[in-house]
Amino acid sequence: MLTIHPILITLLPSLITAHPSSKKTPLNSNGIPPFSSLPLGEGNPYLSAWGLYGPKDELGTLNRLSPAIVAAASKSEIKTGVRVSLNWAMNAQGNESFINRGSFGHKIYPAGPYYDEIWDYNSQLSSHWDSLRHFPYVAERRFYNGVRDEDVVGKGNSTVNGIHVWSEKGIVGRGVLVDFESWRLKQLEKKNPEERFRRFDPFKGETSGISLEDVRAVLKWQGTKVRFGDILIVRSGWTVGFNNKTREEILALQRSGPISASGLEQSLPMMKFLWENFAAVAGDMPGVEANPSRSNFTMHEVLLAGWGCPMGELFDLEALAEEAKRQKRWSFFLTSEVINLPGALASPINALAIF
Numbered sequence: 001m002l003t004i005h006p007i008l009i010t011l012l013p014s015l016i017t018a019h020p021s022s023k024k025t026p027l028n029s030n031g032i033p034p035f036s037s038l039p040l041g042e043g044n045p046y047l048s049a050w051g052l053y054g055p056k057d058e059l060g061t062l063n064r065l066s067p068a069i070v071a072a073a074s075k076s077e078i079k080t081g082v083r084v085s086l087n088w089a090m091n092a093q094g095n096e097s098f099i100n101r102g103s104f105g106h107k108i109y110p111a112g113p114y115y116d117e118i119w120d121y122n123s124q125l126s127s128h129w130d131s132l133r134h135f136p137y138v139a140e141r142r143f144y145n146g147v148r149d150e151d152v153v154g155k156g157n158s159t160v161n162g163i164h165v166w167s168e169k170g171i172v173g174r175g176v177l178v179d180f181e182s183w184r185l186k187q188l189e190k191k192n193p194e195e196r197f198r199r200f201d202p203f204k205g206e207t208s209g210i211s212l213e214d215v216r217a218v219l220k221w222q223g224t225k226v227r228f229g230d231i232l233i234v235r236s237g238w239t240v241g242f243n244n245k246t247r248e249e250i251l252a253l254q255r256s257g258p259i260s261a262s263g264l265e266q267s268l269p270m271m272k273f274l275w276e277n278f279a280a281v282a283g284d285m286p287g288v289e290a291n292p293s294r295s296n297f298t299m300h301e302v303l304l305a306g307w308g309c310p311m312g313e314l315f316d317l318e319a320l321a322e323e324a325k326r327q328k329r330w331s332f333f334l335t336s337e338v339i340n341l342p343g344a345l346a347s348p349i350n351a352l353a354i355f
C-alpha cells in the first residue's frame with residue numbers, strides 16, 4: 001500500500017512536470033511509446049520515460065508484467081516442473097568481496113534454550129535486484145520519475161521508489177537466458193575464431209563487452225524467441241571466471257583499481273532492444289552492463305533512473321545453463337520475490353526458474 005508521505009507533497013511540482021501527458025505519444029502494439037519518442041517529457045534526462053505510468057509510479061517496466069503476460073508465461077514455460085535456483089550463496093564472496101562491499105556478517109547466539117542469529121550485510125554483496133532509489137542520473141541527480149537525493153537520504157524517512165513496492169507482486173514472468181559464455185566457447189571451436197572470443201575476460205570490461213549482435217547471435221544459436229514482457233538474463237561467464245580464480249587472484253584484481261567487468265554494451269541499438277522487449281534485465285556479472293561504460297551514459301542511469309527497469313546482478317546461472325542445455329530450452333517461468341523492507345535500495349532475489 002502506498003500512503004502519501006509529507007515529503008511527496010514537496011516533490012509534487014517536479015513530478016507533475018515529469019508527466020508527459022501534454023505531449024501525445026502514440027503507443028505501439030505492446031502499449032509502450034516507441035523508443036524514438038524518448039525522453040517522453042521535454043527537458044527530461046536522456047532516454048527517460050518518466051510519467052509513462054503516472055507521476056507517482058514506482059513499478060516502471062514491471063508494469064509490463066500484467067496478469068495476462070504472467071499467465072501466458074506459466075502456460076508456455078512450465079512443462080517439466082524442474083526447478084533451478086538462481087541465488088548465489090549470501091556469503092559466496094568470503095570475508096572480503098571483489099566488489100568492495102565487505103562481507104556477510106552472520107552471528108548465531110544462544111537466546112535462552114534456543115538460538116537466534118543476526119545478519120549484517122551490504123545488499124549488493126550477492127545476487128540482488130537494484131531498486132529505483134539506488135542509482136540516479138548522475139549529472140542531474142534525479143532518480144526514477146524525478147525523485148531527488150533528499151527523498152532517499154533526507155529527513156522524514158521517505159520510502160519513495162523503495163523495493164518494498166515490488167514485493168507486493170514480485171518479479172514474475174517468462175525468463176530468457178542468453179548463454180553468451182557457452183556460445184563464446186562454441187565460437188572457439190571454429191576453424192578461425194575471432195580473436196576477441198579468445199581474449200574475452202569477464203574481469204576486463206574494456207575489451208569484453210557483449211554487443212546486441214552477440215545477444216542476437218546467441219538467441220539464434222539457442223533457438224530462443226524473445227517476447228514482450230520477458231525477463232532477460234545474460235550469462236557472461238563472470239561466475240565461471242570467479243570460480244576459476246584463486247582467492248589471491250580475486251583480491252589482487254579488487255585491489256588493482258576500479259571494478260572492471262564484462263557485460264552488455266551501452267549502445268543505442270542495445271537500449272532500443274531492451275526498451276522494446278523486457279520487464280527486467282539481469283546477469284551473472286556485478287553490473288549487468290560492461291564496466292567501465294564505453295559510451296557517454298551508463299545503463300544504470302537509463303534503466304533504473306529513466307525507465308524504472310530492475311537490474312539484477314551477480315545471479316548464479318551455472319545450474320540454470322546446465323538445465324537449459326539438458327532440455328534444449330533457454331526460456332522458463334521465473335519467480336523472484338524481493339524483501340519487504342520499506343525504502344530498501346536493493347534486495348536478495350529469492351529466484352527460481354521453473355521449466
Ligand SMILES: *[C@@H]1O[C@H](CO)[C@@H](O)[C@H](O)[C@H]1NC(C)=O
Pocket residue numbers: 095096
Ligand atoms: C580474510 O581471511 C584471510 C584468511 O583467513 C585473512 O588472511 C584476511 O586477513 C581476512 N580478511 C579480512 C578483511 O578479514
Ligand SMILES: *[C@@H]1O[C@H](CO)[C@@H](O)[C@H](O)[C@H]1NC(C)=O
Pocket residue numbers: 152153154155156157
Ligand atoms: C530516518 O530519519 C532519521 C532522522 O533524519 C535519520 O537519522 C535516519 O538515518 C533515517 N533512516 C533511514 C533508514 O534513512
Ligand SMILES: *[C@@H]1O[C@H](CO)[C@@H](O)[C@H](O)[C@H]1NC(C)=O
Pocket residue numbers: 240241244
Ligand atoms: C582458468 O584459469 C586458468 C589459469 O588462469 C586459465 O588458463 C583457464 O583458461 C581458465 N579456465 C576458464 C574456464 O576460464
Ligand SMILES: *[C@@H]1O[C@H](CO)[C@@H](O)[C@H](O)[C@H]1NC(C)=O
Pocket residue numbers: 046296297
Ligand atoms: C551522448 O552522445 C550522443 C551523441 O553525441 C548525444 O546525442 C547524447 O545526448 C549524449 N548523451 C548524454 C547523456 O550526454
